[in-house]
Amino acid sequence: xxxxxxKQQPSGPVLDWAAGHGPVTGALxxxxxxxxxxxxxxxxxxxxxxxxxxxxAGALGHTVVGLRIRNAGRTITTRAASWLVGAxxxxxxxxxxxxxxxALGSLATIGVGxxxxxxxxxxxxxxxxEEAIAAEQRQIARELSAERRAIAAEWAxxxxxxxxxTIRVVGVEQWETGAGYSIDAELPPGGATWNxxxxxxxRLSADARLPHGCTATASPGIDxxxxxxDVTTVNVLEEERTYPADYGPLSVHTGIPWGYxxxxxxxxxxxxxxxxxxxxPTGSGKTNLVHAILAGFARAEDMLTWVIDLNAGSAGLPxxxxxxxxxxxxxxGKPVRxxxxxxxxxxxxxxxxxxxxxxxAKQRKVGYQDLLAKANTDLLPISAQIPQIMLVIDEGAxxxxxxxxxxxxxxxxxxxxxxxxxAMGIRTVLTALGATGSVLGNLMIRREAxxxxxLTGGETEGMDLGKMFPGSRGLRVDQAPYKGAGFMGTxxxxxxxxxxxxxxPNQIRDIIAATSDRHPxxxxxxxxxxxxxxxxxxxxxxxxxxxxxxxxxxxxGAESGLKLSALTGQEAxxxxxxxxxxxxxxxxxxxxxxxxxxxxxxxQPPTAAGLNLSALxxxxxxxxxxxxxxxxxxxxxEGTGASAIAxxxxxxxxxxxxxxxxxxxxWVKDGTAVRVGExxxxxxxxxxxxxxx
Ligand SMILES: Nc1ncnc2c1ncn2[C@@H]1O[C@H](COP(=O)(O)OP(=O)(O)OP(=O)(O)O)[C@@H](O)[C@H]1O
Numbered sequence: 001x002x003x004x005x006x007k008q009q010p011s012g013p014v015l016d017w018a019a020g021h022g023p024v025t026g027a028l029x030x031x032x033x034x035x036x037x038x039x040x041x042x043x044x045x046x047x048x049x050x051x052x053x054x055x056x057a058g059a060l061g062h063t064v065v066g067l068r069i070r071n072a073g074r075t076i077t078t079r080a081a082s083w084l085v086g087a088x089x090x091x092x093x094x095x096x097x098x099x100x101x102x103a104l105g106s107l108a109t110i111g112v113g114x115x116x117x118x119x120x121x122x123x124x125x126x127x128x129x130e131e132a133i134a135a136e137q138r139q140i141a142r143e144l145s146a147e148r149r150a151i152a153a154e155w156a157x158x159x160x161x162x163x164x165x166t167i168r169v170v171g172v173e174q175w176e177t178g179a180g181y182s183i184d185a186e187l188p189p190g191g192a193t194w195n196x197x198x199x200x201x202x203r204l205s206a207d208a209r210l211p212h213g214c215t216a217t218a219s220p221g222i223d224x225x226x227x228x229x230d231v232t233t234v235n236v237l238e239e240e241r242t243y244p245a246d247y248g249p250l251s252v253h254t255g256i257p258w259g260y261x262x263x264x265x266x267x268x269x270x271x272x273x274x275x276x277x278x279x280x281p282t283g284s285g286k287t288n289l290v291h292a293i294l295a296g297f298a299r300a301e302d303m304l305t306w307v308i309d310l311n312a313g314s315a316g317l318p319x320x321x322x323x324x325x326x327x328x329x330x331x332x333g334k335p336v337r338x339x340x341x342x343x344x345x346x347x348x349x350x351x352x353x354x355x356x357x358x359x360x361a362k363q364r365k366v367g368y369q370d371l372l373a374k375a376n377t378d379l380l381p382i383s384a385q386i387p388q389i390m391l392v393i394d395e396g397a398x399x400x401x402x403x404x405x406x407x408x409x410x411x412x413x414x415x416x417x418x419x420x421x422x423a424m425g426i427r428t429v430l431t432a433l434g435a436t437g438s439v440l441g442n443l444m445i446r447r448e449a450x451x452x453x454x455l456t457g458g459e460t461e462g463m464d465l466g467k468m469f470p471g472s473r474g475l476r477v478d479q480a481p482y483k484g485a486g487f488m489g490t491x492x493x494x495x496x497x498x499x500x501x502x503x504x505p506n507q508i509r510d511i512i513a514a515t516s517d518r519h520p521x522x523x524x525x526x527x528x529x530x531x532x533x534x535x536x537x538x539x540x541x542x543x544x545x546x547x548x549x550x551x552x553x554x555x556x557g558a559e560s561g562l563k564l565s566a567l568t569g570q571e572a573x574x575x576x577x578x579x580x581x582x583x584x585x586x587x588x589x590x591x592x593x594x595x596x597x598x599x600x601x602x603x604q605p606p607t608a609a610g611l612n613l614s615a616l617x618x619x620x621x622x623x624x625x626x627x628x629x630x631x632x633x634x635x636x637x638e639g640t641g642a643s644a645i646a647x648x649x650x651x652x653x654x655x656x657x658x659x660x661x662x663x664x665x666x667w668v669k670d671g672t673a674v675r676v677g678e679x680x681x682x683x684x685x686x687x688x689x690x691x692x693x
Contacts, residue, residue, distance in 0.1 A: 049091070056087065081117070085110055148172040155183050155229065158207050163200045165192045167227070177264035180214070180232035187225050194220050194227035201474030204229075213237045213479060215262060217496055232262040236499070237485045243292055243501040247514040249301050252388045256296035258289070258453070258488065259500040267488055267498055269296075269451045271390065272382060273422055274491065276429040276451035277397065277439070279468060284457030285484035286431060289500040290315045290394060291508060293429060294340060297390050298515045304341040304387045304522060306353055309394040313345035316394075317546060318508050324538070324546075328513050336516035339508070340392075342537050345545045347406060354413035356530045357391060360522075361421035363529030368424075380425045387520035388425040391417060397432030397439040418448050440467050452495070455486035469495035524623070624653035628663055632673060632686045639676060639685035 089110055093103045152169035159167050167185040174181045187194065197204070198218035205216050213235035221227045241260070250256055255268030269276060278293075280286030297305040298319070307316035319339035322328050330336055344350040368380055375381050382388045393399065393414060400411045418428055430449065432439055439445055454468045456477045465475045465487060472495040480486050480497055489495030522530060536542065628645050642664055646657040664684050667673035673684045 056084070079118075079121070085114070148174075151181060152183065154208075155231075156185070158204060159185075159197060159229075162203050162207050163197050165196060167197075170226075175263050177236075179234040179236050179263050180230065183229040183231065184221060185227050185229065187227055189225075193224070194218050195473075197227055197229065199473045202476060211235050212481075213262070213485075213497070215474075215479060215497060217474070217494075219494060230263065232497075236260070236262060236264045237480055237482055237497060240484075240502050241499070243295060243503040243507050245507075247295075247299055247511050249518060250296060250299045251302050252300060252382055253302075256293070256300065258293060258296065259484075259498050262497045267490075267493060269293075269490060270492060271427050271429075271451060272388065272425075273379070273427070274451045275418055275427050275445075275449040276453070277445060277449040277468075278429065278431040278453040278455070279397070279434065279463075280431070280453075280455030280457065280486070281433055281463075283483070284455040284486070285500060286433075286455055287314060288484055288503060289453065289455060290392065290431060291318070291503045292500050294319055294392065295503055295508070295511050297392075298339040298511055299518070301384045301518050302382050302387050302520055303390050304520060305339075305390045305392060306342040306344070306357070307340050307392045307394070308344045308350045308353060308396065310345065310347065310350065310399075311395055313343065313546065314394075315392070316340055316343035316345070318505060319343070319512065321546065322509050323512050323516070324543075328509050330513055330516055334516075336513050337519055339512040339515065341519065341522075342534070343546075347410070349542060349545075350410060351413065352533050353391075354410070354417060356533050357389065357417045357421065357426055358413065359529040359531075360389065360526040361417065361424040361426050363525055364424040367525035367529075379423050382425045384520045386425065386523045386526075388427065389526075391426060391428040392431075393428060394431050395433060396428070396430035397445075400430070400442060400445070401438040415442075415444050418444055422448065434463075437467070451490045453486060453488045453498070455484065455500070456480050457483045457485065465495075472496075527622070622653075624649055624655045624659075625663055627653065628655070628660060629667075629672075629686075632664075632667070632684060633688065635684075635686070635689075637685060637689045639683035639689075641683050 089103075089107060093107070096103065098104075098107075151172045156167055156169055159165050166188045168188075169183055169185045171184040172181055173184070195218070201215060201217050205214065208216060208231065210216065210231070210233065214232040216229055216231045218227050218229045244257075252270075252272050255270045257266040258269050260266050278286065278289060280289065294305060294307070294315070297303050305319075307319075309315040320343050323336045323338040326335060328336055342353060344353045364380055364386075368386070372378060372380065380386060391414075396414060399407050400414065402408065402411065414428065414430075417426060421427070428449075430439075430445070452468055454463060454465060456463055457480075463477050465472075465477065469475060469487065469489045472489065475487055475495060480499075482499065484502060485497070485499040487495050488498035521527075522534065527534065627649055631645050631648055632640060642657050642660045645664075646655055646660045649655040649660070664673060664675075668675050668684070671687060673686055674690045676683050676685055
């Protein structure tokens with residue numbers, strides 16, 4: 001109301017009781033206001049009682065506002081008194097004439113008086129406010145430190161009783177997540193070590209009556225005479241938490257989050273030099289964890305994931321089929337790249353992949369000599385330009401332990417990759433159904449795979465945590481009786497309880513779409529070594545197995561395959577469901593990627609269908625070939641010829657006409673291009689620009 005009055009009459013008397021005044025402006029405003037009223041009042045013969053009325057109203061207004069904004073009593077009194085003194089002077093001056101020396105002198109004195117009173121009131125107000133804040137903080141600190149002191153005393157006593165060690169607690173930090181606290185304590189002189197307390201973790205947890213799933217774990221403190229004891233009081237492992245919806249970029253150098261600890265903090269796997277071993281019996285949530293791991297790798301800008309899954313491809317297919325089947329596109333409607341870079345679901349393909357990995361590792365050693373010398377390192381600098389290859393082998397530990405002759409061959413190759421490729425940026429993640437002695441007995445695995453996970457999921461059989469996490473004591477399987485929960489230890493983070501996020505099929509699809517543009521391409525040195533084995537990894541004959549397993553692909557019934565519900569009964573009667581599915585699969589791919597061969601190709605037998613997609617061609621071909629394809633595309637309906645393309649590429653790539661002729665022939669064969677005209681008039685038109693399309 002008052003504000004409205006102010007706005008409506010900017011030149012009139014300001015009746016904003018709540019308006020802020022400093023001691024000087026307040027006094028000035030009061031005295032000049034009083035002077036103005038007195039002179040105008042005297043000139044217009046205003047009855048002097050009006051000034052008193054105005055003063056009384058002013059005093060009342062300020063008092064009401066002061067009370068409302070909880071000013072100190074002293075401030076309210078000062079303001080009200082200012083108004084009343086001012087009003088008294090005005091009344092007197094109006095009767096005796098405001099323009100006399102006595103009137104002016106007394107007004108100035110009143111001004112100084114009001115200023116001084118207001119200044120002291122303002123200082124008092126400020127001090128009062130500060131004191132209130134400080135008192136509040138003191139209260140919080142008192143409560144907190146009382147709680148902390150109680151915790152410190154309780155644990156010093158407990159450690160004395162359980163471990164016979166007298167510690168002196170130097171700090172207690174309550175976690176922001178609210179899931180527990182950490183105690184920083186000094187060990188007594190005389191040789192007590194932190195691991196003596198760590199070894200008694202289970203007894204300490206029991207003594208503290210911690211809920212199931214909560215632990216008291218000791219770890220080294222700031223020096224060897226100190227210990228940190230992390231105590232969890234809320235069981236976050238019990239809850240189901242879905243994979244965090246932020247699919248932002250990650251890097252092999254900054255670590256890949258695999259799940260969270262009992263204090264709800266993320267745990268990262270650093271895999272630049274380490275391999276990983278994930279053990280989880282059936283039903284423990286292993287497949288789910290593999291997906292969470294693949295999600296992290298897909299998000300990385302400097303990692304390419306190669307998956308071997310001889311078990312119906314359930315680990316890799318949900319990352320491939322939605323992309324190849326054209327079920328998802330990027331936000332701007334472009335086709336997406338699969339979430340993994342290569343998927344081997346058959347024995348032969350797995351052998352090819354492992355041979356390729358060995359070749360890449362060896363070629364990188366030779367091809368990057370200069371780079372390594374320049375960077376003064378023997379560790380290949382991994383980046384988006386030279387990506388790390390992560391080989392994920394589902395149930396790979398079982399392959400290593402298999403007595404089967406064929407599997408032994410595969411196992412040898414896996415071990416060779418692990419042995420030779422650490423420096424050259426190829427690492428593996430092996431999963432296992434059980435922590436079999438033969439796997440952990442392998443020196444190579446013990447030495448190279450120090451990122452370890454044991455998913456227990458309530459399973460107590462065959463779970464030897466002592467072997468998985470040597471040196472860590474006090475870990476008990478029954479501490480994590482939930483699916484997706486278990487223990488994780490890395491060189492950076494000692495073995496302790498952990499839980500994987502639940503990752504849902506729709507999240508996998510979202511991640512494929514969100515990360516499609518982010519995946520690196522295999523560097524030229526590696527791509528050359530990898531050769532056609534890598535370049536043609538999505539070819540028909542090599543991906544035929546995906547077709548066979550499509551219907552049951554995906555975690556927990558993920559609809560990662562083709563939409564079988566789209567098949568009409570009639571069609572299904574005429575052709576086998578597999579053939580029909582394949583036909584639709586191809587139709588979707590063709591629609592998406594414009595790679596359909598000439599009309600009529602649909603009638604070809606299903607085995608001729610391919611996943612040789614133009615969207616993926618970029619990564620299969622050399623940069624020169626990609627440039628040639630771009631030239632063909634940009635030539636439009638007119639088309640272009642081998643000589644013109646070769647001329648355009650000569651400077652940058654030194655490509656010969658003969659090479660271009662080879663590519664054009666191949667493109668005509670697979671339907672990417674159409675040849676028009678004969679002899680010297682022969683031209684090639686990209687199928688996007690042919691009249692039929
Ligand atoms: N991190 C998790 N949080 C909550 N629930 C989970 C988690 N992981 C798995 N589950 C539950 O456990 C079920 C089995 O998970 P998953 O298929 O990953 O297990 P598995 O060990 O691979 O078993 P199988 O070998 O039989 O496939 C899931 O359907 C889900 O309900």
